[in-house]
Amino acid sequence: MGSTVPxxxxxxxxxxxxxSKRALRLAALxxxxxxxxxxGFLLYDRTAPGGTSPAAGNGVLLFTGMFVAFALVGALYxxxxxxxxxxxxxxxxxxxGRWGRRHRLPRLGLLSVSVVRRYPAGWLASGxxxxxxxxxEDVPNRSYLVAPELFAGAIPSPRER
Numbered sequence: 001m002g003s004t005v006p007x008x009x010x011x012x013x014x015x016x017x018x019x020s021k022r023a024l025r026l027a028a029l030x031x032x033x034x035x036x037x038x039x040g041f042l043l044y045d046r047t048a049p050g051g052t053s054p055a056a057g058n059g060v061l062l063f064t065g066m067f068v069a070f071a072l073v074g075a076l077y078x079x080x081x082x083x084x085x086x087x088x089x090x091x092x093x094x095x096x097g098r099w100g101r102r103h104r105l106p107r108l109g110l111l112s113v114s115v116v117r118r119y120p121a122g123w124l125a126s127g128x129x130x131x132x133x134x135x136x137e138d139v140p141n142r143s144y145l146v147a148p149e150l151f152a153g154a155i156p157s158p159r160e161r
Contacts, residue, residue, distance in 0.1 A: 011087035011094070018147040022125035023082035023098075027075040029124075034074070038067045081131070082145040088153075095144070103142075108153035111136040116143070 045060060079098050087094040088108065095103040105111060117131040130148050135141045144150075 009090060011089050013085055013087050014150050015085045016083055016146050016150055018121075018125045018127035018129050019082045019145045019150070020084060020098075022119065022129045023079050023145055025124045027078040030074050030078060031071050034067065034071050038063075081143050086150055095142075105134075105139055106136050108151065109155070111139065111151070111154040112157055113151050113154040114157035 041063065042060065083095050083097050084100075085096045087096065090107070092107055093105045093111070095105060097103065112135050114133045115130050116133055119125070119129040119131075121127050128148055129145060131143060131145050132151065133141055133143050134151065134154070
């Protein structure tokens with residue numbers, strides 16, 4: 001008879017609802033404010049002397065490209081630190097990133113966490129959100145925008161106790 005490898009127990013999945021909501025709403029707010037500024041500059045360009053010249057000649061195409069680049073980079077930068085969820089196994093934790101990338105970390109008891117900033121519940125998120133710094137042995141510092149209970153079980157830093 002061959003030996004069988006026991007199947008790994010199903011993980012406890014903790015969704016990052018408040019952290020994701022805050023990141024999505026903040027990214028949307030950023031893009032909307034940037035779009036309003038862009039439209040304001042376009043309207044000014046049309047009413048300024050020489051504003052009826054072709055778009056290529058007065059720099060509107062370059063300005064449009066800059067708007068798209070700033071909007072895309074800014075939105076991605078805002079969304080990146082907010083993982084979708086974490087999966088807690090008995091021997092490790094897996095952080096499921098915004099775009100599905102998975103980072104395997106040691107179990108929660110071996111991770112240290114420090115709250116960098118706390119955000120109260122408000123119109124950006126229905127619950128409180130924390131920007132945390134997470135580290136451990138063989139784990140480089142990582143920053144995450146999460147609901148406070150997401151990494152419950154990790155070791156708080158000495159200044160948090």
